[in-house]
Amino acid sequence: MNRAQQIGEVVLSVQGVSLAFGGVKALQEVSFDVREHEVRAIIGPNGAGKSSMLNVINGVYHPQQGTIRLRGNGAWREFHDMDPHEAASMGIARTFQNIALFKGMTVLDNVLTGRNLKMRCSFLEQAIWLGRARREELEHRRAVEEIIDFLEIQHIRKTPVGKLPYGLQKRVELARALAAEPALLLLDEPMSGMNLEEKQDMCRFVLDVNDHYGTTVVLIEHDMGVVMDISDRVVVLDYGRKIADGTPDEVRANQAVIDAYLGVAH
């Protein structure tokens, strides 16, 4: 398939990151990069450090060593550790493995919270809802409705999130992440716990997002079929170390990866 935006320059580079919780070494000297407009997968057996890696990228965890270089608004910035707020303002959005939505709020309101950083009006202006606040809200609502349309969740627009099935909640979470208009989207197991049909839908949406908005996607996934189908390049972690990095075909043929997944006689 030819894509609208060809894969471009490196936009995120992780250099020698190590993260430990007490004696547990979650990540050891991991380095990799992400190019603009690509779908980059991070895979590995349970406990390999995949989620930790994502958490380092968007600043939830602070690594003991290493640097993260990120290009935002045309300029490179180097961080020793990220701060979630800063990550968001640099255009990073994410979804969580165990859905983190506001269960009692409607889908619409949940997605609107994703616009948080784009709201310029003061609390007071919003309370009065005149002039700028009104214009701004209409603008945000429009942006949110476009995402709702894009992800085909019109029918649940006014439904409280807690009443939705799991697969749809995942989709709502993706919608909220997209509402921030991210340049880099981190997806933590977007397809876990889904049935085949839901997985196919989700794959389609991830590819559509990548294609339509040109969003760079970094995703963690367990389903090998999914990963090999939709990603451009794959990083493989095992026990906190990077053991392979390359195209799906290269990774599939890599002996270290096969050993990590199938086990090896010691």
Add this chain to the structure above:
Amino acid sequence: MSENLSGLDTFPKLLLHHARVRGARPAIREKHLGIWQTWTWKQFADEVRALACGLAAQGFKRGEHLALVGDNRPRLYAAMCAAQCLGGIPVPLYQDAAAAEMAFPIQNAGIAYAVAEDQEQVDKLLEILPQCPMLKHIYYDEARGMRHYVQAGLMAYERLLGIGREAYRRDAAFLETEIATGCGEDTAVMLFTSGTTATPKGVVLAYRALIEAGRAGVELEKLDDRDVILAYLPPAWVGQFVFAVAQPFVSGYCICCPESAQTLMTDMREIGPTYYFAPPRVLEALLTQVSIRMEDAGSVKRWLYRIFMGIARRVGGALLDGRPASLADRLLYRLGDLLVYGPLRNVLGMSRVRIAYTAGEAIGPDLFKFYRSIGVNLKQLYGSTETSVFVCIQPDGQVKADTVGPAVAGVELKFTPERELLIRSPGLFKEYYRNPQATLEAKDREGWFHTGDAGYFDPDGHLKIIDRVKDVGKLADGTLFAPKYLENKLKFFPHIKEAVAFGDGRDGVCVFINFDFEAVANWAEKRNMPYTGYTDLASREEVLALVRECIERVNADLALEPEIANSQIRRFLILHKELDADDGELTRTRKVRRGFIAERYRALVDALYGGKDSVHVEVQVKYEDGRTGMVAADLAIRDAKTFSPAAAKRAA
């Protein structure tokens, strides 16, 4: 209707008229991005003009066909009208049809131009391109996912519109001439009949037929430009075409396109249509939803619902028909309207419904009366693709559950000696496209359309359709025998699942019954009746009595209809197993195969007519894994009471 529409004999001319007269009134609405977006008549006409010029610039000529593949979308309706402006013929196709099913109409009509709703529909058209090389131009409305399509002949609707706007700016007179050239005898649309039984046939309908038929309905129901309808059924179905194109063009009312199939209920609540159509299965699904939600409601609400629905059943229909009711009943009904019926109508999105139609299949009297009793003016109508829908409509105040009403103004009806209904009306179709033989079979030289339906007029002159004419027989004494009519009457009872009636050439009617296992099992449990399964229940005296009661109520009904009073059910038995498609007793769409069953259970039929009161049966059954086995049982045969017309009247 006070407006003078004479001389406006095509839809494009009517469109320009509405754009002039009520340019600022809404013509079509669509919910998009969560908001109802409105096209006024003027905007809609402008869009159609540009689109027509665009199509003309692309080489679309008078007499050519334009296929439309998609759901109800304003742009598809605009495309339909644009083709008509140029003297072209829109051919809406069923949007949920598989790609292969779309090939026939496209080949049959040699269609070169198509407008598709989205990527899904474009994919289908591209898939059949090898079989349909004549299809050269495909326009798509929704651009999503279409970025990477590079096939020649594919173009976005937006682009076509742009080309058209440019062309219209250069030469506006061209289109005016084209529109003026059209006349009432021109073909307005071609609709394909569903091809479930044979190859589909393209029904060709002229403007004059559609406008006359549409107007008859508009005048009868006094529709005007303040009415609103929700367009949610497939545009390829004639009813949708008449309700969403022909009638709006005659009366100027507004059509609303829902956001998606899943949001239908919400959209309907928001729009509050005043004019509504639903086939019986949709009405039934709605009622089931209401019943389920009532069961989950609190006890006070359940109690209120029960009490007031009882009152509604007693007086609601009468009040709607304008018949007298006692003051106490009126007051109670008013209270019920406040507490139950009003909120219920609101939830169903029917608060503003002035006229609701149902048609297509027999509707159960309880279902029909439910909607009427809560104040929804639900009526039945009769028609088909070949007749531009309107043949019979029940007028206000004369609504019955089991007829379809008298003929609409301008429609003539008569019966052949075989009881087949013939129709002559201005709304009749021109021909079946490229199928002169079928046309001749359906429409005779004097212009009578042979419907294939059998029926008769009831004492009030209302048409009653009972069966397909090929299934109707005669009893030995010459009485009409309409098996499906009897079976349907029985199946409307919740306890009866299937019925098979016999009687052709015999001196009385007998039936096989399958009861509804779930309903009867529940009924038995409430009576503390132990049972082991279907066969066990089938042999219980109590169940036999339950079924007999249903049959006798049908008999009492039949006694009131002089034409078929003699076809009351004399004897019945309950089959020891449920009829099953695996055994060939039902079709895959769950229709009873009467001939096959008569053959297979010949011993039972003989016993019914032989006067025995029980019979032994042994038949082979096929299990789901393909193995076969024998099932044997002794079946009881019971008589049912029949009524003389006078006795039935007393009972009723």
